[in-house]
Amino acid sequence: MRHAFQSDIDTISAIAAVPRILDVVCDATGMGFAAVARVTEANWVTCAVRDDIRFGLRPGDALKVETTICHEIRQHGAPVTIDDVAGHPVYGTHHTPALYGFRSYISVPITLADGRFFGTLCAIDPAPRRLDTPATLGMFKLFAEMIGFQIDAQERVLTSQAALAEEQEAAVLREQFIAVMGHDLRNPLASVDACLRMLARTELAEKPAGLVQMAQRSVRRMAGLISDVMDLAAGRLRHGIPVSPGSGIALEEGLRQVVAEVAASAPDRRIEATFALAAPVACDVGRLMQLGSNLLTNAVAHGAAEAPIRLRATSGPDGFELEVGNAGAPIPPEALGRLFQPYFRASGQPGQQGLGLGLYIAAEIARAHGGALRVASDAAETRFTFTMPVASAECLATKVPDAVAV
Numbered sequence: 001m002r003h004a005f006q007s008d009i010d011t012i013s014a015i016a017a018v019p020r021i022l023d024v025v026c027d028a029t030g031m032g033f034a035a036v037a038r039v040t041e042a043n044w045v046t047c048a049v050r051d052d053i054r055f056g057l058r059p060g061d062a063l064k065v066e067t068t069i070c071h072e073i074r075q076h077g078a079p080v081t082i083d084d085v086a087g088h089p090v091y092g093t094h095h096t097p098a099l100y101g102f103r104s105y106i107s108v109p110i111t112l113a114d115g116r117f118f119g120t121l122c123a124i125d126p127a128p129r130r131l132d133t134p135a136t137l138g139m140f141k142l143f144a145e146m147i148g149f150q151i152d153a154q155e156r157v158l159t160s161q162a163a164l165a166e167e168q169e170a171a172v173l174r175e176q177f178i179a180v181m182g183h184d185l186r187n188p189l190a191s192v193d194a195c196l197r198m199l200a201r202t203e204l205a206e207k208p209a210g211l212v213q214m215a216q217r218s219v220r221r222m223a224g225l226i227s228d229v230m231d232l233a234a235g236r237l238r239h240g241i242p243v244s245p246g247s248g249i250a251l252e253e254g255l256r257q258v259v260a261e262v263a264a265s266a267p268d269r270r271i272e273a274t275f276a277l278a279a280p281v282a283c284d285v286g287r288l289m290q291l292g293s294n295l296l297t298n299a300v301a302h303g304a305a306e307a308p309i310r311l312r313a314t315s316g317p318d319g320f321e322l323e324v325g326n327a328g329a330p331i332p333p334e335a336l337g338r339l340f341q342p343y344f345r346a347s348g349q350p351g352q353q354g355l356g357l358g359l360y361i362a363a364e365i366a367r368a369h370g371g372a373l374r375v376a377s378d379a380a381e382t383r384f385t386f387t388m389p390v391a392s393a394e395c396l397a398t399k400v401p402d403a404v405a406v
Helices: 006-013 018-029 069-076 095-100 134-200 206-237 251-265 285-302 358-368 393-397
Strands: 033-039 043-051 062-064 080-082 104-111 117-125 271-277 309-316 319-326 372-377 382-388
Touching: 006 033, 006 043, 006 134, 018 033, 018 043, 018 117, 018 134, 033 069, 069 080, 069 104, 069 117, 104 134, 117 134, 134 206, 251 271, 251 285, 251 309, 285 309, 285 319, 285 358, 285 382, 358 372, 358 382
Parallel strands: 271 309
Antiparallel strands: 033 043, 033 117, 043 062, 080 104, 104 117, 309 319, 319 382, 372 382
C-alpha cells in the first residue's frame, strides 16, 4: 500500500508546515492523535501523523476505507465534528467509533484548486473533547486549505520541471538533427553542384545544357533552404544569429552584387538601386548581403510586377540605413505584428516557394548588428527599413530588442 501511495506521502512529507500543524491541532484541542490522510474510493492511507495515544499508525499505513468516517466525508464533502460519541444523534451507534475506540473526533476535507478531493485533516481521542466550536472548526479548515494550497504548488512545480526536462531533451534532439542535416545534406549537395559546374563547362546540346541549368538552380535553392534552417536554429537555439565584425569596406560592392543576382533571377522585374555610403559601416558584410537579398526577394515575390523595386543604402554620422520598397497590395494590419515570425507569410500566393523564414532571418541579422528592421505598408508602398549604428564593431555583440513592425 505504501508503494502505491508513495508520491502522496512524499508530497505531504515535503510540506514543512505539516508536523507543526499536527502539533497545533493536538495542543489546541487536547486530542491525542492527528493525521493527514489520503482518501480514495478504495483506500485510507496515512501520509503524516502525530500519535500520542499509541493508535499505531505510521506514514504509509492503511485502514479499510469503508471503516472510516473519512470515507463518508469524501462522499458528502462536509466536515464532521463529534464532541462525544456517547449520546450523539448520528454517530452514537456508528460502527467506526466502536471499532477504533474513540469518543471525540474531527475531520475536515482537503480539496485541491481544481475541485479534486485529496483526503482529510483528522483527529481522534479516547476521551470527550470540546470540538464543535467556530474557532476549532475554523482552525481545521484553515489548516486544510493551507495543505491543499501546498499540494497544488508542489504539483505545479513537478509539472513544470517535467515539461522543462522534456523541452531540454527536445532542444538537444533538434540541435543534433539540424547539425546532422547541415553536414549530411550540404556535403552531397556540394558534390552535385561541382558535377553540374563541370558539365556546364563542356559543350552540350541545347536541351542537355538547359537541363544542367535547371539542376543548378535546384541545387542553389536547396542550399538556400538548408542555410535558412541553419540560421533559424542559430536564432532560436543559440540566442541569435552569429555575425563576424568587419570594417564594412566592401559593403557597397556586396550590396550591388546582391542587386545584380536578384535582378538576374527575376529578369522581368526592374530594381532601382541608389547608394550613398559616406561613412564606413562596422558590420558583417556577408550577413548584410543576406539581409538585403531576403528583402529584395520578398519584394519580388509580393510586389506589383509592373512597378519597380526601390533599394536605397545610406550611411553617415547617425548610422547606416538600408531601405527596400515596392508597390502592391498593402500588408493587412493584423499581419504586420507577426511578419518577422518564422514560417509566417502575410499572404498565401499560389506557387509561393520557401519556408517563410526570409524576413525572420533578416530581422535576426538586424538584431545581431545592434540595429532594427521595421516595416510600413499602405496603398502606395510597402517599405522595409533597416537601421544600425556605424560607430564601432562592438555593436555586433550588443543584444537589443527584437525587430518590430510599425
